[in-house]
Amino acid sequence: MGNVMKTILYIIQKEFKQIFRNKGMLPIIFVMPILQLVILSNAATFEVKNIKFGFIDKDHTSTSRALVEKFNASTYFDVLTDFSSEALASASMLKGEVDVLLNIPQYFERDFQKDKYNTLGVTINAIDGAAAGLENVYITQIVQRFNQNLKVDLMQITDQQVQAINIETIPLFWYNETLNYKTFMVPGILVLLVTMITLFLSGMNIVREKEIGTLEQINVTPIKKSQFIIGKLFPFWVIGMGLLTVGLILAKVIFNVPMIGSLPLMYLYTSVYILVVLGIGLFISNFVDTQQQAMFISWFFMVIFILMSGLFTPIESMPKWAQTITEFNPIKYFVEVMRMVMLKGSRFNDILPQLSKTALYAFVMNGLAVWSYKKTD
Amino acid sequence: MSIHNVIQVEGLTKKFGDFTAVNAISFKVEKGEIFGFLGANGAGKTTAMKMLIGISIPSSGKATVAGFDVFTHAESIKKSIGYMSQKFALYDDLTVKENITFFGGIYGLSRKRIRQKSAVLIEELGLEKVANKLVGALPLGWKQKLSFSVSMIHDPKIVFLDEPTGGVDPITRRQFWEMIYKAANQGITVFVTTHYMDEAEYCDRVSIMVNGKIEALDTPKKLKEQFKVANMNDVFLKLARG
Numbered sequence: 001m002g003n004v005m006k007t008i009l010y011i012i013q014k015e016f017k018q019i020f021r022n023k024g025m026l027p028i029i030f031v032m033p034i035l036q037l038v039i040l041s042n043a044a045t046f047e048v049k050n051i052k053f054g055f056i057d058k059d060h061t062s063t064s065r066a067l068v069e070k071f072n073a074s075t076y077f078d079v080l081t082d083f084s085s086e087a088l089a090s091a092s093m094l095k096g097e098v099d100v101l102l103n104i105p106q107y108f109e110r111d112f113q114k115d116k117y118n119t120l121g122v123t124i125n126a127i128d129g130a131a132a133g134l135e136n137v138y139i140t141q142i143v144q145r146f147n148q149n150l151k152v153d154l155m156q157i158t159d160q161q162v163q164a165i166n167i168e169t170i171p172l173f174w175y176n177e178t179l180n181y182k183t184f185m186v187p188g189i190l191v192l193l194v195t196m197i198t199l200f201l202s203g204m205n206i207v208r209e210k211e212i213g214t215l216e217q218i219n220v221t222p223i224k225k226s227q228f229i230i231g232k233l234f235p236f237w238v239i240g241m242g243l244l245t246v247g248l249i250l251a252k253v254i255f256n257v258p259m260i261g262s263l264p265l266m267y268l269y270t271s272v273y274i275l276v277v278l279g280i281g282l283f284i285s286n287f288v289d290t291q292q293q294a295m296f297i298s299w300f301f302m303v304i305f306i307l308m309s310g311l312f313t314p315i316e317s318m319p320k321w322a323q324t325i326t327e328f329n330p331i332k333y334f335v336e337v338m339r340m341v342m343l344k345g346s347r348f349n350d351i352l353p354q355l356s357k358t359a360l361y362a363f364v365m366n367g368l369a370v371w372s373y374k375k376t377d
Numbered sequence: 378m379s380i381h382n383v384i385q386v387e388g389l390t391k392k393f394g395d396f397t398a399v400n401a402i403s404f405k406v407e408k409g410e411i412f413g414f415l416g417a418n419g420a421g422k423t424t425a426m427k428m429l430i431g432i433s434i435p436s437s438g439k440a441t442v443a444g445f446d447v448f449t450h451a452e453s454i455k456k457s458i459g460y461m462s463q464k465f466a467l468y469d470d471l472t473v474k475e476n477i478t479f480f481g482g483i484y485g486l487s488r489k490r491i492r493q494k495s496a497v498l499i500e501e502l503g504l505e506k507v508a509n510k511l512v513g514a515l516p517l518g519w520k521q522k523l524s525f526s527v528s529m530i531h532d533p534k535i536v537f538l539d540e541p542t543g544g545v546d547p548i549t550r551r552q553f554w555e556m557i558y559k560a561a562n563q564g565i566t567v568f569v570t571t572h573y574m575d576e577a578e579y580c581d582r583v584s585i586m587v588n589g590k591i592e593a594l595d596t597p598k599k600l601k602e603q604f605k606v607a608n609m610n611d612v613f614l615k616l617a618r619g
Contacts, residue, residue: 003485010482014471021470213464219432220460222452223483376432376451 004227011231015205019235029201033193033243037250041186048134053077054098056089061109070146071102076138089123099125100135112147186257187338188311190247194270195277195331196302198240202233202281203298204291206373211290219375229370233278240274241267251342261341265348269337272358276330279365286372305331333358381407383535383566384429389438391424398424400589401438406568406582408534411561413580413597414570417617420586422570423463423539429568430460430537443534456484459528459536463543467524469513473504476512477527484531498526518549525556529565536560538569542576554579574610583609585616592616 019025053071057064071077081098083089092098103121105111112118122139126132209215218228244267251257280301288294307313308322309331315323326332333354340346348355384406391399399421406412416422427433429442431451440447443457467476474495481491499508502522507515512523521541529536538557542550554576557567569580577583577597584594593600593616597609604612 007483007485010479014468014475014479017475018468018470212469213462213466214468216432216462216464217460217466218483220430220455220458221480221483222455222485376434 004224007223007227008231008234011228012234015232015235019239029197029239030243030246033197034246034250036193037186037189037247038254040189041182041255048131048138049076051077051135051138052081052097052099053102054081054083054089054092054100055102055104056083056086057104058106059104059108063109063112064104067104067143067146068102070142074138074142093123093125096125099131100139102139182255183257183343184339186251186255187342188309188335190244190251191309191331191334191338192306192311193247194240194243194274195305195334197243198236198274198277199281199298199302200295201239202236202278203284203294204281205232205236206282206285207288207291207294210285225370225373225375229282229366229373233275233282236278236281237271237274240277241270244270257342259342260345261343262345262347265346265351266338266341269334269341269351269355269358272355272362273330273334273337275362276358276365279362279369280330282369283365283372286369286374305329308332309335311335330358330361383408383443384412384568385439385441386429387439389425389428389440390436391421391428391433392436397589399428399435402586402589402591404584404591404594406535406566408566409561409564411557411567411569411579411581413577413583414568414586415572415577415583415613416570416586418572421589422586425586426537426539426568426570429454430458431455456531457534459531459533461521461524461528461536461538461541463539465517465520465524467512467520467527470511472511473499473508473515473523476523477530480527481530486531494530498530502526518545521545522549522553522556525553529560533565535566535568538567540570540572542571542573550576574608574613577609577613585613587616 019029055068055071057068068080072080077100081092083092083101086103089098089101089103093101101123103123105119105121108118108120120143122136124132124135124139206215209218248259248263248266252259281298284297284301285294288297308315308318308326308329310326311331315326315332318326337346337351337354340351382405384404386405387403388401389399389403390397390401402425414422414426424433428435428447429440431442431447431454434451435447442454445451445453445457447454468479471479477495477498478491481494486494499505502519504519504523507519512520515523525536525538525541528538542553545553550573557569557579561567569576571577580597582594582596583600584591585600586592593603593612595603600612601608604615606612606615
């Protein structure tokens, strides 16, 4: 047993020396992720702001002007353009100069006073469906606040009719009360960085030894497969944990992301999670001959993992079959756990389902990796 | 089976699909012998050697190395052999000392033993001044000598050398062969492939492979008599041309 450990230590020692001697690699491992965390967390936001707003006022009354003024006062809308005709307005929307178009009909004020009821035409550029949905809500809210009896009549593009309802909703946002997107994004992006770096490093490491021919030299020694693999992966496990630490510090210092949950719990989960990623990386490297191939395959999985992780799009709105696939996405669990523990303060029992699935995943992937690593062919 | 035969091969064959890389070769190598394994490029030398060192499973035939079966005890063979490949296989980004320590370590040598070995080896190779330099910065000839010494760090019974002197200058080649003789004198069996026919003359016995088969096997002296030529170069040319 002592001998087994010693052999592993020799490999770990060698790997660390090689990693820290590689002048091209160190910045990739530590500087790039930090830059990405800072840039992406600030840039990736779901908020829809600076909506380019246009209107056609055929009424020219104090009521219609008051309504336009409501939009002007909103922080979501800017660049108010007054169009003299529908044709001009449509042309402008076609060019992308206007996102939202409000059409105030003639006799708007008169009809409204007479019937106590009226409709307004709203056209939304729905190329970005998610943004259009939000814009729709903003407009409806502004119009309703202007007068409960006004009905927004959404024209063209979407067939969604917005009904004027006289029930006011008072949203209460739990766990992220100010709806700060950074609070939401930083833990997620941190997850991506830890995953990407450990996957790429482990995926390319053994292939590199294949390329330079040292793997053959290792294969003619009596070293056991498991010793070699543990020795190879441990340094990357340490680097992954180091990245988590750097990322958490940045999240706190730069973004002031609340950390309600327990840090040890985050580390416990991450320590198991990184094993999954390393197992996948190693598994890939056993089936390819060059670092280039390893890189492409790692990217392939990375893109699927990221887009199906629930980080950018909610898993609940994916089709059933896609939801089934996400069950096999390690990033999904990591994102869930990080958000749960950091923002909600979830405890061990709360994340137990994710933790046990991740542990099983780690066991399977590393089993496959050891099995597929062949000293003999 | 004689206890003196450290390598015993019978009808060993390796096929890749329809292509037979090694075609039923048979030979024996005695303890302490320098066995030259010759053949043109693509004759199957490296493939045959890979089967003997336990990193390639033979398609058929029988072979034991250091008393262990290549089919069932490949990992036991690995404890008893050293191997130096055609491709330089030490770590360029580690120093001379670090390479020695690493390979000593994974062969299971104690720290004390590694220190001793390391000191002796560096002194013998005259690498004192570059012991803490990265191996990548050394000239090829030095690298090859280091590589040979590292492959014997665990005192193997047999050492397999795959074209160890390829691309090396004549003086270094000379020194390299002195190292081979020294190892053989200590009872280590040397199994060596080469393209240099003057080196073939240094071997105790020589086999020549043509298209996957061993076409000749004897001492250099007897081979020259058999083919009625003056040197090994002509023996090789006669055989390889068919």
